[in-house]
Amino acid sequence: MSDADKAMALCAAADALRQDAKDILAANARDCEAGETRGLSTALLDRLRLDPSRLAVIADSVDAVAALPDPVGQEIDRRIAPAGMVLRRVRVPIGVIGIIYESRPNVTIDAAALCVRSGNAVILRGGSEAVHSNRALRGSFARGLASAGMDPAAVQLVPTQDRDAVGAMLAASGGIDLIIPRGGKSLVARVQADARVPVLAHLDGICHTFVHAEADPDTARAIVVNAKLRRTGICGAMETLLIDRDYPDAARLLAALVEGGCEVRGDDMVLELEPRAVSASDEDWDTEYLDAIVSVAFVGGLDGALAHIARHSSGHTDAIITRDATAAARFQAEVDSAIVMVNASSQFADGGEFGLGAEIGIATGRLHARGPVALEGLTTYKWLVEGTGQIRA
Incomplete structure (x- = not known):
């Protein structure tokens, strides 16, 4: 035809x-x-x-x-x-x-x-x-x-x-x-x-968002809440939030998630800052919740975030929030996922949003096709x- x-x-x-x-x-x-x-x-x-x-x-x-x-x-x-x-x-x-x-x-x-x-x-x-x-x-x-x-x-x-x-x-x-x-x-x-x-293959979407020390607090809160809660059941929803230990506004970031109706499962630093959070298990870092649940960890800067993502990402979509162009460039170069974002919600991981029309799925492998x-x-x-x-x- x-x-x-x-x-x-x-x-x-x-x-x-x-x-x-x-x-x-x-x-x-x-x-x-x-x-x-x-x-x-x-x-x-x-x-x-x-x-x-x-x-x-x-x-x-x-x-x-x-x-x-x-x-x-x-x-x-x-x-x-x-x-x-x-x-x-x-x-x-x-x-x-x-x-x-x-x-x-x-x-x-x-x-x-x-x-x-x-x-x-x-x-x-x-x-x-x-x-x-x-x-x-x-x-x-x-x-x-x-x-x-x-x-x-x-x-x-x-x-x-x-x-x-x-x-x-x-x-x-x-x-x-x-x-x-x-x-x-x-x-x-x-x-x-x-x-x-x-x-x-389209594997599970264990998508990370890393809030860098140089992230703008208002931008970070808006992106993190949207990435998790806009629609929790889609593969581009954030499942793990990583926060730089030097980020100054972490408590308000965690509170925004909890007050938005999200269960926060975190490490010891998270529990100290947010009393409504619960302790995360080892399995949480490898779980695609597809629900109003998020795992949160504090990491030692960009190196810590890259190491965590390398261990636990499913290769779908990972994002950094930062005003530091050098950190953003290194994140995009070193994260081996189909989609790597800077200062944007992972919920944009969608063929329609990429201008491709509808999509058949997000391919997380490395051969033939990748991403939407x-x-x-x-x-x-x-x-x-x-x-x-x-x-x-």
Whole structure:
């Protein structure tokens, strides 16, 4: 399909989501009611829940993806070989992408839109928590594609919640070209252990914010509270706060978190400054809470922060708050995470906020794609060689 045809199909899919909003929200309400009965956590229910505003954002994100430049056919590199051939490296789709995910109905549409725009087919396998939401969303999206002349089978949803279906996807070498898991540690670990298909992994988001001695106190409080509490259930939420022992406004920083409704788990210095805090265990430094809980440690300057992050970061997003440009530059150079921020909330770790449209996830590995995976991350490339009769001696 041409660039224009793919864009038109996506716009039609976005319109179908808006037209079917009542049915989609009713299906989501069934899932939320079942989730409450099953005792899902507040964070998981927040991920699961749709409302008119969230659904409108999802539909708008499809239009945003439609408006992005088509990566397929984009020329990455051009050169002349020593023998005189013209060599061009161009982007091409990966093929069939399998997405295995939990309790986030927005992933159904984000994945579908990004795969269609990048010329890939997609097989979606959502979690049982969102089964009715996913079916309604995929149905509307596929109806929109079909109305614009695209085969709706380009976006498929596994019709069963049987766990054996996941095993079948992981073993589908030759049928599925790439698996992308989005979910908790156990899901990602299973996919990585059992897959016979290449995997693009999104591990947990143990995101750190380091308040340097030279941080502006007002800026630090605003960023820290936002990074933790704006939405606690997203992967870019701050889970560990590191504070320079020489930072002068630590007590007010801790109080702002507690007064915002956050449980603070800290080391001995934290407990001395904030009587409402509780003692942190060794496990806290390696925990993705996805809730209004934060672990806090005082560290010996930039060296101490770098050492702590090296031991405990999941490689997702880590941030420094400082007015010292030298410290900021060293932090960005030495922290080995997919996203490294200076003076900004880790909640900005999002493909939409990066101007990439929707995202398929935040890749925390080092190969193929890293950070927010959007259109370019869903392509590979091939070399096109044009000669004039050359033969190799």
